[in-house]
Amino acid sequence: MATDGADLSLDTAALARDGDRLVRRHLAAGTSAVASTTRRLEQRLEAATQSAVPGRLWRAWQSTTFPKSGPARNPSGTIWIKGGARTRAAIAFWTTPGTIRGRQGQYLAIPLPAAGNKPGTGRGRDARPTPVEWEAMHNQELTFVARPGRAALLVAEDAVLSGRKQIAKPNTGRRIAAGRGSATIPIFVLLPVVQFRNAFAIGPMITASEGEIAREFFAAIRGTAAGRG
Incomplete structure (x- = not known):
């Protein structure tokens, strides 16, 4: 050009x-x-x-x-x-603020360390038993204990803490004969409301x-x- x-x-x-x-x-x-x-x-x-x-x-x-x-x-x-x-x-x-409430006014059952895990599961949240699952696992009913001014409990009567992790189990005649005394052990805390963290x-x-x-x-x-x- x-x-x-x-x-x-x-x-x-x-x-x-x-x-x-x-x-x-x-x-x-x-x-x-x-x-x-x-x-x-x-x-x-x-x-x-x-x-x-x-x-x-x-x-x-x-x-x-x-x-x-x-x-x-x-x-x-x-x-x-x-x-x-x-x-x-x-x-x-x-990660979010809020509350969890039980259905129809029921309590939320929070497992304590003594509740242990469901058989064959790991350590995550899904491994923790519900009260119904715990009763089925141990063939023992839990007892409701009201505590005015404090959270109610579900406890295991005539139980012992077993193993390194101190998991609750029903006491047996063999253990009792060996001198292993029974105890009432809290298994779940019952809360009407749980706040999101x-x-x-x-x-x-x-x-x-x-x-x-x-x-x-x-x-x-x-x-x-x-x-x-």
Whole structure:
């Protein structure tokens, strides 16, 4: 192309290659920012849960990102709770304020350490027996004990604490003959209402992560521009 006697030439192929590299750098920066921020948020949720909640509930947090490799125009990160309704309810219990009430005015039975676990289960919330399950396990009825001004109890009469974990079991004639005395052992605390713990909040962590995506993206773009310079 000639203008005022000067010849200008444009290498359109080179321009196209440079434009493609620029687009790919931006897409790669965005994809990397989403992936790393998603993983950090998952780690923070795990750490917060592990710090506030006994047991292994923190392992319920899972994450995935799209794409698994290479840049994308619409990268995404997803964090979810692995497990069933009880696991999701446990997360809600520890992260949102509120109350749990028994159905039709009934008590909520909270198992004490002496209640032990159901046979063949681990140490999670699902492992703890209900009063009906405990009675079926030990072939013994629990006794209701009212305590004015204090929480009521379900107790096991003529029982003993057994093993390193001191789990309640019905006493037997053999133990009694050996001099093992019986005791009344509390198995469940009965509460009309249980307050949600709200031990940590998820929302602020998500909000902080949203800002991190933008900061990490622009830092990566500046880095690539400086490298070219």
